[in-house]
Amino acid sequence: MLIARSIADLRQALASYRHPTFVPTMGNLHDGHIALVRQAKPLGDVTVASIFVNRLQFLPHEDFDSYPRTWEADCAQLQAAGCDVLFAPREADLYPQPQTFKVHPDAALADMLEGHFRPGFFTGVSTVVMKLFACVLGQTGGTAVFGKKDYQQLMVIRHMVQQFALPIEVVAGETCRAADGLALSSRNGYLSLEERQEAVALSQALKQLAQQWLNAAPNDRSAVEPRALDALRARGWAPDYLTVRRRADLLPATAADAAGSLVALGAARLGSTRLIDNLEF
Numbered sequence: 001m002l003i004a005r006s007i008a009d010l011r012q013a014l015a016s017y018r019h020p021t022f023v024p025t026m027g028n029l030h031d032g033h034i035a036l037v038r039q040a041k042p043l044g045d046v047t048v049a050s051i052f053v054n055r056l057q058f059l060p061h062e063d064f065d066s067y068p069r070t071w072e073a074d075c076a077q078l079q080a081a082g083c084d085v086l087f088a089p090r091e092a093d094l095y096p097q098p099q100t101f102k103v104h105p106d107a108a109l110a111d112m113l114e115g116h117f118r119p120g121f122f123t124g125v126s127t128v129v130m131k132l133f134a135c136v137l138g139q140t141g142g143t144a145v146f147g148k149k150d151y152q153q154l155m156v157i158r159h160m161v162q163q164f165a166l167p168i169e170v171v172a173g174e175t176c177r178a179a180d181g182l183a184l185s186s187r188n189g190y191l192s193l194e195e196r197q198e199a200v201a202l203s204q205a206l207k208q209l210a211q212q213w214l215n216a217a218p219n220d221r222s223a224v225e226p227r228a229l230d231a232l233r234a235r236g237w238a239p240d241y242l243t244v245r246r247r248a249d250l251l252p253a254t255a256a257d258a259a260g261s262l263v264a265l266g267a268a269r270l271g272s273t274r275l276i277d278n279l280e281f
């Protein structure tokens, strides 16, 4: 695996390829990331992953400084998964000057859910992904693989690619889960042993939310989300949202929306760790 530290080195490494496939990450890789790399591999003629902890998508009180950086282990895992090129720019390479040009996604999509609780998050994500796309796929176009675990992020990126007519195909990867059902996430590493046992309650809450939404008469559906929030609070969580949305636009589901077109999304804090998950149904 070739490691490119600068944009110039990356472009040189990719010069002879026609269709790169790209998996952007912030490192601290787990099996979910590695599954995305394996999924990416047959989709092009060179597989590229990036590791870059993007300051622009963290709020001042969030975990940018403490975000786990596990370089050696990440490289070993990528190498084993058959990644060909790792792009790991230093901050001064990707942001040599303050990044004053930014990509501001449509507020209708980006200011709700995650964007409501983490203002500016999707501007930070869109801006860095646009820049990473320019570095990795700018010469050829190609394919980019994003996990469904970050459901709204995937949607924002899809819209960005479509609106800017980028020559990039966005492919979604399924969420990887631990044996008990907890969605794999770099932030799971913050959980204490006790919290780790409790953490599966978020995915269970989403399953129950989906089931109760389907079982409820249309007039009773407004009570389903508050009940789910209360149940999680009673277990000691501080939920930001647990909600049933339409997959197409992430707007609240209505009586007209049928099973098969919906997604239950949740974000909640357990101790000091904020976890997110979702379930299509």
Ligand code: PAF
Residues within 6 Å of the ligand: 024, 025, 026, 052, 054, 057, 125, 128, 129, 150, 153
């Ligand atoms: O999902 C992530 O890890 C990040 O948001 C991404 C897409 C790598 C941008 O920094």
